[in-house]
Amino acid sequence: DSFDILGDGVKELLVGRDDGVLEIYSFESADDPVLRYDHALSESIASIQGGCVGKDGYDEILASTYSGWLTGLTTEPVHREGGSGEELKLSQEMQSKISSLRNELEHLQIKVLQEREKYQQSSQSSTAVSSVPAFSVNDKFTLNKDDASYSLILEVQTAIDNVLVQSDVPIDLLDVDKNSAVVSFSSCDSE
Numbered sequence: 001d002s003f004d005i006l007g008d009g010v011k012e013l014l015v016g017r018d019d020g021v022l023e024i025y026s027f028e029s030a031d032d033p034v035l036r037y038d039h040a041l042s043e044s045i046a047s048i049q050g051g052c053v054g055k056d057g058y059d060e061i062l063a064s065t066y067s068g069w070l071t072g073l074t075t076e077p078v079h080r081e082g083g084s085g086e087e088l089k090l091s092q093e094m095q096s097k098i099s100s101l102r103n104e105l106e107h108l109q110i111k112v113l114q115e116r117e118k119y120q121q122s123s124q125s126s127t128a129v130s131s132v133p134a135f136s137v138n139d140k141f142t143l144n145k146d147d148a149s150y151s152l153i154l155e156v157q158t159a160i161d162n163v164l165v166q167s168d169v170p171i172d173l174l175d176v177d178k179n180s181a182v183v184s185f186s187s188c189d190s191e
Contacts, residue, residue, distance in 0.1 A: 003050025005059050005075065012036065016045030016063050018140065018153065022073070024061075043067060043155055044138065066138050067157040149174055 002011040005024060013025040013033055020041040025033035044066045053060045058076035065071065090098070138155035154163060163181070165171070173183050 001049050003059070003061070005050055005061060006036065007059070007075075012050075014048050014050050014061055016048035018044045020044055020065075022048065022061070022063055039073060041065060041071060043069070044153075066155050151176075 001014040003014055004011045005014070006012055006026060008026075010027060013027075015021075015023040015025065017023070020043055022039045022041060022045060023035060024037040026036045027033055041063065042065075045063050046066055047064045049062050050059065051062070052058065053062060053072065054074060055076055058074055060072050060074045063071045063073075135156050135158060138153075140151070140153040142151050142153075143149075144151055152165075154160065165173075173185075175183070
């Protein structure tokens, strides 16, 4: 998307990448765009949009991720400083926000307990049927021309415990910065 998030009268380029990186590029006097800000999310970004959403006078960037999470970055200052010895006083608006969030959290906790009880009752009945849920998998296998390697990216809407890669030919697995996996090798019987 393009949006004037910096408020300087010139639109910036908002980029959401498959690897979860959100970037803001500005166009200054130079011919090439200049990276002004970046933020890493934990999953790929499906769409990105700039605008005024939460509070008048403060622009925001909204990013939708692969699993449906909506993340917002705002220009509204989130930190307020107080002098030494002063107590932090919350505005009435902030207190009402906190109160409504607490009420919503309590409501969600009650709903989770009710659904857990329903599940327990249905799973213990004689007519219960167990099934493996179907998950959509977001996968990419791309060639990196710089080092002649392939990058395998797997994304699922649940935690991934294991990934098995089996090959008929010897392969080398390279570690990358964003990888949190523990790699273990085992030789395969050729028969």
